[in-house]
Amino acid sequence: MTTTREFETLTGDFYQFENLLSETERGILERVRAFLRAEVEPIANEYWARAEFPFQLIDGIRGLDIAGLMYDGLAAHRGSRLLSGFLALEIGRADPSVNTFYGVHTGLAMGSIDRCGSEEQRERWLPGMARMDRIGAFALTEPHGGSDVSGGLETTARREGDTWVLDGEKKWIGNATFADLVVVWARDLEDGHVKGFVVERDTPGFHPVKIEGKVALRSVQNADITLDGCRVPERNRLQRANSFRDTSDVLRQTRGGVAWGSVGCMMAAYELALAYAKEREQFGRPIAKFQLVQDHLATMLGNVTSSLALVVRLAGLQDEGIDLDEHSALAKSVVTTRMRETVALAREVFGGNGILLEHDIARYFADAEALYSYEGTREINQLIVGRAVTGMSAFV
The missing domain is CATH 2.40.110.10 (Butyryl-CoA Dehydrogenase, subunit A, domain 2)
Incomplete structure (x- = not known):
């Protein structure tokens, strides 16, 4: 008789999209989640405040064997784009800074070598990068x-x-x-x-x-x-990088990863606001009982859920090999816009406490601004989509 393993369901995954992963992939994700809770979340504010990177985490991430998931022969399990996305979400949910480090290394750097390097170059660099011996x-x-x-x-x-x-x-x-x-x-x-x-x-x-x-x-x-x-x-010299079109091919893949990490950022903000609203009392009762606070929470959850639906479908297009520039551009533009609203509403739920690092939300509120801008601003991504749907370029 085959038994099904019990997995945790995140508070912010209201429609349980994580259930779309295979049992093996959910096991990988839960292993990463446990590491993030134990090693990353407790120190994130401290290193953020000092503007320092926690280099001691690299050994732990190395032990998770996830850096080479998206590349053939570089990890114990070849992951789907859906798994890759959920990993970005999970790391971004713990700390957007650590997720940026991870995404630059595994997506932009390794992706450039994988897509634009010769076979010899891929063999020379990617295995060591997958082991995180070289960053x-x-x-x-x-x-x-x-x-x-x-x-x-x-x-x-x-x-x-x-x-x-x-x-x-x-x-x-x-x-x-x-x-x-x-x-x-x-x-x-x-x-x-x-x-x-x-x-x-x-x-x-x-x-x-x-x-x-x-x-x-x-x-x-x-x-x-x-x-x-x-x-x-x-x-x-990357032997298969011959024009900016090759650079754009790398960015098309990683832009979707930024969208996933942004879902993680806003999911964390929602979960923090929900927990705080249940425990914070004003006028003799938890603020979660007030209509305006519940409106904020429902708006935040709607943003998280609709954004997660968008990136889940994008991952499906990528796994099928039929994704286009405009698919990633729309995801990045829409998700980061919703993220910006979500972290602002979450900070509002915290009131004055929302600007204190000890409550975590201030870090997500600030970090969202960088996610909103990098790997293509909202305006540029909107124009990529606009060009695709009209057939006319509005770039100057």
Whole structure:
């Protein structure tokens, strides 16, 4: 007789979407959830306040064997996009900063090498990255180019024999202060096309400097990077990255991951607000008994549930291989907009306590602003969708 294992149902998963995972995948997710509760949640505020990354967590994440789930032969279990999404949700629910670290490494950096590297390059770098022996970063954004980088990168690459020389600047590069491998995108001076290069740590001419003074995702170690005559061997040029279209292919996959992590951020905010409303008393009774508070909670839950439905379907399209740029763009735009409303309502439920780190909600409220903006602003993603449905581009 076969028995079915009992799994926890999250308060914020009102329609129980997690039941769509296989029993094996739910087991992986619960193992990750237990680690996050024990190791991440208790220290998240402390490291956020100090703007430091908890490097001791890397060993624990390594032990979960999840970094290579989306790539053939790199983990004990080859995961579905649905599992990958729920992992991003779960990590984002515990700490959006840790999820950003994880997403940059496993999605942007590993994804670039997997999709744009040769077989030899994939074999050289991906196994170590899957084991988290080597941490990756992804350098595309520039000081003068964010949403418009597709129109032309200022960072340049020129070939000298079997070596490429990179010159320019990058901005907002997560993990870059400590990453072992940084995927740098630059414009080839000879043909004008965008190409990708894997720059190894301590390469002469590669200078990352930590960005200070952030008010969101403070634990993420973002860097400004200066590339000054940085010499990279031809064997480190991603052999299948020949234009910005290849860069966009990577972003299409990771943009969906940002949407999943944003669901996690707003789910945490809802769950915190619900628990607080049940215990906080005003006028002689829990504030959860007041109509306006219940209206806030119902609105938050609706945002979480509808957003989760959107990303679950996106994962299905990705697993079927029929997803398009506009699918990921719509998910990222809609979900992060709903997230912004949700964390604001949750903070409102907390009243004055909502600005204290000890209640956690302030961290999610602040971090939501970064999630709302990175990997494509709302406006840019709306225009991607608008172009798809009208057949006309409104980009300038």
